[in-house]
Amino acid sequence: MTLSEHEIDEILYFAIFANTGAYLLRKLRQNASVQRLARELSVGSIESLANRIFSSKLDTNLDLAFAYSILGAISFHGIKERTLILKVCRPEKINLGAQIVAEMQAYYPNVHVAKGRLASTVLVQRSANIPVSISLANSLPSVKRIETSNTSPPSSVSLSKF
Amino acid sequence: MILQIGQGTTIPLATSQGNSIDNVQHPCTPDLADQHWDSVFAKRHLSAKPRAKMSGRYNCHGMVFASRRTRIFSANEVQKIITEDSYIDVTLENVLEGDFILYQEEGDIIHSGIVIEPPSATNMYNPLVISKWGSGREYIHRGNDCPYPFMVRYIRI
Numbered sequence: 001m002t003l004s005e006h007e008i009d010e011i012l013y014f015a016i017f018a019n020t021g022a023y024l025l026r027k028l029r030q031n032a033s034v035q036r037l038a039r040e041l042s043v044g045s046i047e048s049l050a051n052r053i054f055s056s057k058l059d060t061n062l063d064l065a066f067a068y069s070i071l072g073a074i075s076f077h078g079i080k081e082r083t084l085i086l087k088v089c090r091p092e093k094i095n096l097g098a099q100i101v102a103e104m105q106a107y108y109p110n111v112h113v114a115k116g117r118l119a120s121t122v123l124v125q126r127s128a129n130i131p132v133s134i135s136l137a138n139s140l141p142s143v144k145r146i147e148t149s150n151t152s153p154p155s156s157v158s159l160s161k162f
Numbered sequence: 163m164i165l166q167i168g169q170g171t172t173i174p175l176a177t178s179q180g181n182s183i184d185n186v187q188h189p190c191t192p193d194l195a196d197q198h199w200d201s202v203f204a205k206r207h208l209s210a211k212p213r214a215k216m217s218g219r220y221n222c223h224g225m226v227f228a229s230r231r232t233r234i235f236s237a238n239e240v241q242k243i244i245t246e247d248s249y250i251d252v253t254l255e256n257v258l259e260g261d262f263i264l265y266q267e268e269g270d271i272i273h274s275g276i277v278i279e280p281p282s283a284t285n286m287y288n289p290l291v292i293s294k295w296g297s298g299r300e301y302i303h304r305g306n307d308c309p310y311p312f313m314v315r316y317i318r319i
Contacts, residue, residue, distance in 0.1 A: 009238060013309070019235070019274075019295075020224060020271075021236070022270055023267070023272045144166065
């Protein structure tokens with residue numbers, strides 16, 4: 001999957017001028033490219049794409065646009081049995097990312113955002129029945145603290161909403 | 163699911179009643195060439211005149227309510243400031259220079275700016291505003307010539 005120059009500009013246009021995470025997430029979810037990404041790729045595929053994109057240096061506009069698209073796309077999927085870790089090598093390049101993550105609580109009420117000592121944002125969703133893979137989380141040295149919830153996982157956000 | 167994205171610094175910031183306001187300073191812009199985005203914005207917003215550099219340190223709400231020192235990224239925090247600082251709504255015909263303009267969508271305050279030419283019959287009730295567009299530049303622009311829908315209200319203390 002790729003994005004045209006116009007699609008890249010559309011996504012980054014929102015990413016630059018959005019003043020609140022809620023507004024940006026709303027615009028991303030309304031974006032046709034983001035909807036296509038969510039529709040065409042499974043959670044696993046998005047996860048693979050995310051791990052590739054977010055571990056890159058985000059040096060190109062295409063990577064940046066994909067980074068934002070992924071944040072929008074995963075909000076459509078009910079992720080309740082997976083542990084998805086997106087480690088960003090250059091967090092300053094998607095500086096609205098943390099705000100989007102915070103706003104994702106609207107879609108995943110059981111998600112908790114914890115602010116670590118470095119003001120990094122860690123978002124954890126934990127099912128009562130399916131433990132989060134803490135060992136995987138702990139393999140990331142930059143993850144300082146994890147807060148979990150024992151409440152039930154939220155219901156999925158259906159793509160049929162479009 | 164674990165996401166770890168974005169880093170920033172929070173500074174002490176409070177309403178006039180002493181309650182803290184969530185905020186964050188981002189270290190830089192999204193690292194996209196100003197020139198590229200200047201041309202994109204120029205094509206889309208013909209009357210907008212840029213001023214200052216692109217900056218991730220503050221956004222529109224940070225410009226209006228925090229003296230350009232940080233980003234206020236939650237509409238709820240903006241509402242808290244409006245309530246606790248006792249801002250009042252100003253009717254269209256009574257708007258003056260220096261009043262604040264708030265853009266709203268789906269109940270959220272998505273953008274804010276400072277009025278520098280009030281709405282009047284002369285400008286077809288389309289005020290001149292200075293505001294900051296997210297991580298982009300500050301712009302002097304007509305109220306309806308910016309990336310945000312022109313559904314607005316005006317406030318002052």
